[in-house]
Amino acid sequence: MSTATSEAARRRTFAVISHPDAGKSTMTEALALHASAITQAGAVHGKAGRRGVTSDWMEMERARGISITSAALRFDYRGHMFNLVDTPGHADFSEDTYRVLAAVDCAVMLLDAAKGMEPQTMKLFEVCRHRRIPVITFVNKWDRPGQEPLELLDEIEERTGLRPTPVTWPIGVAGNFHGVVDRMEGRAVRYTRTPGGATKALETELTPEQGAAELGADWTRAWEETDLLAAIGAEHDQKAFEAHESTPVLFGAALSNFGVARLLDVLVDLAPAPAPRPDVEGTVRPLDAPFSGLVFKVQANMDPAHRDRIAFVRVCSGRFERGMVLTHAATGRPFATKYAQSVFGQERATIDEAYPGDVVGLVNATALRPGDTLYEGKPVEFPPIPSFAPEHFAVARSRSTAKSKQFRRGIDQLDGEGVIQVLRSDLRGDQAPVLAAVGPMQFEVVQHRLATEFGAEIILDRLEYTLALRTDAESAEVLRRQRGAEVLSRSRDQALLAVFTDQWRMRSIQREHEGLTLEPLIAGRGIPGATG
Numbered sequence: 423m424s425t426a427t428s429e430a431a432r433r434r435t436f437a438v439i440s441h442p443d444a445g446k447s448t449m450t451e452a453l454a455l456h457a458s459a460i461t462q463a464g465a466v467h468g469k470a471g472r473r474g475v476t477s478d479w480m481e482m483e484r485a486r487g488i489s490i491t492s493a494a495l496r497f498d499y500r501g502h503m504f505n506l507v508d509t510p511g512h513a514d515f516s517e518d519t520y521r522v523l524a525a526v527d528c529a530v531m532l533l534d535a536a537k538g539m540e541p542q543t544m545k546l547f548e549v550c551r552h553r554r555i556p557v558i559t560f561v562n563k564w565d566r567p568g569q570e571p572l573e574l575l576d577e578i579e580e581r582t583g584l585r586p587t588p589v590t591w592p593i594g595v596a597g598n599f600h601g602v603v604d605r606m607e608g609r610a611v612r613y614t615r616t617p618g619g620a621t622k623a624l625e626t627e628l629t630p631e632q633g634a635a636e637l638g639a640d641w642t643r644a645w646e647e648t649d650l651l652a653a654i655g656a657e658h659d660q661k662a663f664e665a666h667e668s669t670p671v672l673f674g675a676a677l678s679n680f681g682v683a684r685l686l687d688v689l690v691d692l693a694p695a696p697a698p699r700p701d702v703e704g705t706v707r708p709l710d711a712p713f714s715g716l717v718f719k720v721q722a723n724m725d726p727a728h729r730d731r732i733a734f735v736r737v738c739s740g741r742f743e744r745g746m747v748l749t750h751a752a753t754g755r756p757f758a759t760k761y762a763q764s765v766f767g768q769e770r771a772t773i774d775e776a777y778p779g780d781v782v783g784l785v786n787a788t789a790l791r792p793g794d795t796l797y798e799g800k801p802v803e804f805p806p807i808p809s810f811a812p813e814h815f816a817v818a819r820s821r822s823t824a825k826s827k828q829f830r831r832g833i834d835q836l837d838g839e840g841v842i843q844v845l846r847s848d849l850r851g852d853q854a855p856v857l858a859a860v861g862p863m864q865f866e867v868v869q870h871r872l873a874t875e876f877g878a879e880i881i882l883d884r885l886e887y888t889l890a891l892r893t894d895a896e897s898a899e900v901l902r903r904q905r906g907a908e909v910l911s912r913s914r915d916q917a918l919l920a921v922f923t924d925q926w927r928m929r930s931i932q933r934e935h936e937g938l939t940l941e942p943l944i945a946g947r948g949i950p951g952a953t954g
């Protein structure tokens with residue numbers, strides 16, 4: 423076996439995803455803590471009350487209590503190298519989440535024990551189905567009152583079509599959590615809270631005698647229910663899991679680290695290792711082929727101490743070695759990788775080599791955009807990451823003409839990162855680009871970052887469009903003359919987009935002018951599929 427193949431086999435690259443507030447940041451910290459990557463929970467994200475990152479624009483995250491940025495964490499566990507790519511939870515940033523999911527081999531879906539399936543949970547399950555990403559489900563916050571576990575399983579099955587196969591089963595109802603029956607290992611463990619939740623949870627194995635004596639009815643019920651699960655055949659099936667037909671389920675509480683160690687073990691034992699990836703033509707690039715990687719995220723100014731632009735690359739094949747000169751597939755230009763880093767919350771470390779599944783941060787990668795391929799040797803290009811159909815539009819102008827240079831530089835930068843889609847038309851001119859967003863909160867990020875990072879205060883005028891479809895030059899001629907419509911060119915790829923006030927306007931124009939080219943983009947806010 424080549425080194426790239428054997429190194430790939432011990433990689434686990436995954437994302438933690440959930441509806442906002444289900445505990446994604448808490449879980450990310452807890453996983454890294456268990457794997458001893460960080461010494462105290464709270465070092466990853468800088469949300470209210472926690473120690474951590476302090477970049478300017480993360481003030482906004484703190485004020486709102488949500489995560490907008492993603493951190494890429496790398497840690498060792500049981501001889502395996504974990505790459506945990508964190509995603510924003512809010513639906514307005516689902517385009518970013520979609521890009522991150524292009525880089526992982528597996529997803530951990532958190533459910534809030536009390537809330538079960540929430541709107542963003544559904545959408546994320548749908549995205550995973552679309553991308554064929556196997557999902558491990560973790561029912562979180564079992565330390566608080568919540569739903570019946572069997573009801574939760576039914577809900578998962580009904581609403582996602584995935585067969586839930588519990589790995590662990592809770593002892594005690596939500597809010598009265600003692601421990602779990604480990605169905606795969608055939609044993610039971612008791613969890614004991616540790617002060618502050620900042621260290622590993624204490625886990626003790628319970629014998630049947632101890633369990634029955636100490637936990638009484640809760641113990642009996644947990645075993646009765648696991649018998650029931652066995653009777654209905656809710657057993658893990660690796661093939662079905664990898665084919666996105668079933669989902670292993672665990673119960674726990676990230677805040678107290680209950681069940682977190684078991685999740686790490688499940689990731690080692692069940693989550694798929696990086697596999698060879700197909701390129702745009704569907705030809706698979708073997709893991710031991712020369713280096714190739716996919717840029718899935720670009721982020722600038724993550725940290726005031728390092729005002730630079732980092733492209734996050736997922737290694738798809740071969741060995742990455744810092745200093746190697748790669749080819750940027752989009753332009754055919756060489757790309758030197760002198761500054762390669764792993765980015766761990768605020769911490770950065772130089773990375774000298776990496777293998778399939780690893781995430782490498784390339785510093786000052788001004789030419790790279792999300793979806794780009796880098797390679798060595800035989801050329802390859804991976805399928806592009808589709809852009810979502812924007813549903814919110816606004817014209818941006820610099821508040822002061824003296825700042826127009828900064829304004830344009832800032833807009834170009836944010837466009838390159840994929841923070842927002844930038845659309846232009848000759849009619850409006852370069853000083854009045856149209857910003858197109860999947861969710862309105864993206865506008866706030868743009869406004870905030872332009873002001874704090876580029877010194878350009880902007881005025882945003884919302885436009886009444888709600889729908890964007892791809893068109894061509896010929897149809898554009900007709901569409902430009904229509905009321906309630908406009909044709910704009912997307913800066914990122916020069917695609918011509920026709921925007922409309924609504925479906926009805928679009929349909930009536932279509933009826934009046936037969937044969938117009940109008941193709942749907944991927945539907946926004948997390949649901950791939952056709953737009954109207």
Ligand SMILES: Nc1nc2c(ncn2[C@@H]2O[C@H](COP(=O)(O)OP(=O)(O)OP(=O)(O)O)[C@@H](O)[C@H]2O)c(=O)[nH]1
Pocket residue numbers: 440441442443444445446447448449469487488489510511512562563564565566674675676677678
């Ligand atoms: N009781 C309890 N609370 C939890 C648990 N996990 C997380 N929380 C709390 O739930 C709230 C939300 O947790 P976060 O980790 O910030 O959630 P998130 O999903 O990252 O939220 P976004 O960043 O908005 O996506 C916080 O107040 C946590 O302390 C848990 O297991 N039990």
